[in-house]
Amino acid sequence: MAESVSEEVLVGPASQLATGDHARASTRTLLERPQMRVVLIDLQAGQELPPHRPDCDLVLAVLDGMGQLLAGEELRPVRAGDLAVVRAGVPRGLRCLEGRLVALGVVTPPPGSEDHRPLEDGSGWPKEPEVQDPVRVIHEEHVHLLEGIAELSRLAQAAPVLEARELGAALAATVGFLRTELLPHARGEELLVYPAVELLLRAGGGATSSMALDHRRIQDLTEDLARSAEVPAATLDRAAAQRQLQALSAVVTLHFDKEEEDYLPRLRQLGSRERGALVAALRGEAGVPDAG
Numbered sequence: 001m002a003e004s005v006s007e008e009v010l011v012g013p014a015s016q017l018a019t020g021d022h023a024r025a026s027t028r029t030l031l032e033r034p035q036m037r038v039v040l041i042d043l044q045a046g047q048e049l050p051p052h053r054p055d056c057d058l059v060l061a062v063l064d065g066m067g068q069l070l071a072g073e074e075l076r077p078v079r080a081g082d083l084a085v086v087r088a089g090v091p092r093g094l095r096c097l098e099g100r101l102v103a104l105g106v107v108t109p110p111p112g113s114e115d116h117r118p119l120e121d122g123s124g125w126p127k128e129p130e131v132q133d134p135v136r137v138i139h140e141e142h143v144h145l146l147e148g149i150a151e152l153s154r155l156a157q158a159a160p161v162l163e164a165r166e167l168g169a170a171l172a173a174t175v176g177f178l179r180t181e182l183l184p185h186a187r188g189e190e191l192l193v194y195p196a197v198e199l200l201l202r203a204g205g206g207a208t209s210s211m212a213l214d215h216r217r218i219q220d221l222t223e224d225l226a227r228s229a230e231v232p233a234a235t236l237d238r239a240a241a242q243r244q245l246q247a248l249s250a251v252v253t254l255h256f257d258k259e260e261e262d263y264l265p266r267l268r269q270l271g272s273r274e275r276g277a278l279v280a281a282l283r284g285e286a287g288v289p290d291a292g
C-alpha cells in the first residue's frame with residue numbers, strides 16, 4: 001500500500017507531494033512511527049480505498065478535490081478543507097467519483113495487513129437516495145424568467161414608436177416583473193445556491209470560469225455584429241445591429257465591473273515576486289522571473 005517513506009523535509013502543495021502513478025489508488029507514507037502512520041492518499045476519478053473495518057483510529061483531512069467518505073453506515077461527501085475523525089472498529093472507505101481527491105490520513109496505531117481486508121458481510125458502498133435535481137429546479141425558474149426578459153428586449157425595440165402613456169404602463173409592468181420575480185430569484189441564489197457552488201469551486205477549482213464564459217459571449221456577439229456589418233448597406237438590418245450593440249455594451253460593462261470590483265483587487269494578495277512575474281508577463285517582457 002505504502003509508496004515510500006520519506007525522511008527529508010517535505011514542503012509543497014499536497015497535490016504535488018502525492019506522487020502516485022495515477023493508475024491505481026495511491027497511499028504515500030509520509031511518516032511511520034510505532035504509534036502511528038501518516039499517509040497522503042491520492043485517488044483519481046473511479047478509484048477508492050474500499051470499505052474496511054480496521055482496529056485503528058483515523059483522522060482524515062481532505063486537502064484537494066472532493067470525494068465520498070464512508071464512516072460507519074453513512075456515506076458523506078467530503079471536499080478540500082473537510083476534516084473527519086473515525087474511531088477504531090468503525091467501517092470506513094474513501095472514493096473519488098470525479099476529478100481527484102488528495103487527503104492526509106493519520107492512522108493510529110499503524111494498520112496491519114488484516115486491517116485492510118474488505119468487509120466480509122458484503123456491505124460495501126451504500127446507495128445514495130434519489131432526490132430531485134436542483135439544476136433542473138433552477139433551470140426551470142430561468143426558463144420562466146427569460147420569458148419576461150424577452151419582453152424587455154421587445155419593449156426596447158418598440159419604445160421609440162410607442163405612445164407615451166402606453167410606454168409608461170409597459171415600463172411600470174417591467175419594473176414590477178423585475179422587483180417581484182427577477183430580484184427575488186437573484187437573492188435566493190445568493191442565499192442558497194452560490195454558497196453551495198462556492199464549496200465545490202474551492203474543492204475543484206475553476207472559480208474564474210464564469211469570467212471566461214463572458215469572454216466567449218463577447219466573442220460571439222462580435223461575430224454577430226460582423227455578420228450584420230458585412231451585408232450591403234441596402235439590406236442592413238438596423239434593428240438587429242441595434243440589439244447586438246446594446247448586448248455588447250451591457251455584457252462588456254458588467255464584465256469590467258466584475259473584474260474591477262472583485263477580481264483585480266485580489267491580485268494585491270499575491271506575493272511580490274508573483275506580482276512582478278505577472279506584470280512582466282502582461283507586458284510581454286522576456287526573462288519573466290520565476291513566480292515561486
Ligand SMILES: [Fe+2]
Nearest residue numbers: 142185186189
Ligand atoms: Fe439565476
Ligand SMILES: [Fe+2]
Nearest residue numbers: 211215255259
Ligand atoms: Fe475580461
